[in-house]
Amino acid sequence: MDSPPLSEPLDISRIRRPDVALLRYYALCALATGPAFPLTLIPLLCRYYTLRYRFDDRGITLSWGVLFRTETYLTYKRIQDIHLNRNLVQRWLGLATLNVQTASGSASPEMKIEGVLEAEALRDYLYARMRGAKHAGAEAADAQSPAAxxxxxxxxxxxxxxxxxxxxxxxxxxxxxxxxxxxxxxx
Incomplete structure (x- = not known):
C-alpha cells in the first residue's frame, strides 16, 4: 500500500498575485448587492487586477489601485498578530483573508492579504518570520549588554x-x- 505523497512546502516567493478564486468571490459579493451590481463590481475588479504581493527577507509589500495607488510595506518585526478569517463563501472557494496587525493603535488591520489558497501555511510562515525578527532584535540588544x-x-x-x-x-x-x-x- 502506497502512502500519500507529502505536500511540498509553500514557496512564499512565488505568491505575487491573488488566486482566480478571489475574482469569483468578488463577483459573488457584487451579485449580493442586487441592483448596485455594476457599481460594486467595478472597484472590486480594479482591486483584483492590480493587487500584488511581495515577500522578501525583511517584510511584506502589498500594492493595489488604478487611480489611487496604495502600497503598504510592513516589516516582520512590526507584526503583532495575524488573524485568519473565512466566511462561508470563502471556505467554499478555498480562500481566506489574513489580517496582519501591528501596534499602530488602530482597530483595523494594517494589511489584509486575500486571495491566497495556502492561507494556513502563509500564516505559519509569517508567524515564524515575526518571531525570528523579534529574536534577532533581542540578540542585537544583548550585544549592547552591560558586559559587552x-x-x-x-x-x-x-x-x-x-x-x-x-x-x-x-x-x-x-x-x-x-x-x-x-x-x-x-x-
Whole structure:
C-alpha cells in the first residue's frame, strides 16, 4: 500500500498575485448587492487586477489601485498578530483573508492579504518570520549588554568615564529588577 505523497512546502516567493478564486468571490459579493451590481463590481475588479504581493527577507509589500495607488510595506518585526478569517463563501472557494496587525493603535488591520489558497501555511510562515525578527532584535540588544559595553572600555579611559559607565550599568540593572539596590542584601 502506497502512502500519500507529502505536500511540498509553500514557496512564499512565488505568491505575487491573488488566486482566480478571489475574482469569483468578488463577483459573488457584487451579485449580493442586487441592483448596485455594476457599481460594486467595478472597484472590486480594479482591486483584483492590480493587487500584488511581495515577500522578501525583511517584510511584506502589498500594492493595489488604478487611480489611487496604495502600497503598504510592513516589516516582520512590526507584526503583532495575524488573524485568519473565512466566511462561508470563502471556505467554499478555498480562500481566506489574513489580517496582519501591528501596534499602530488602530482597530483595523494594517494589511489584509486575500486571495491566497495556502492561507494556513502563509500564516505559519509569517508567524515564524515575526518571531525570528523579534529574536534577532533581542540578540542585537544583548550585544549592547552591560558586559559587552564594559569590555569595550579603552585602557586610556579616565576614572570619571568608567564611573559614569558603571553607574549607567547599575541603573539599567535596577530598571530590569536584576540587582539589589544600596542597602539591600542579595537573596
Amino acid at each position: 559595553v564594559a569590555q569595550s572600555i579603552p585602557p586610556s579611559a579616565s576614572q570619571d568615564e568608567v564611573l559614569q559607565l558603571l553607574t549607567s550599568i547599575r541603573d539599567n540593572l535596577q530598571a530590569l529588577g536584576g540587582s539589589p539596590t544600596k542597602g539591600e542584601s542579595p537573596s
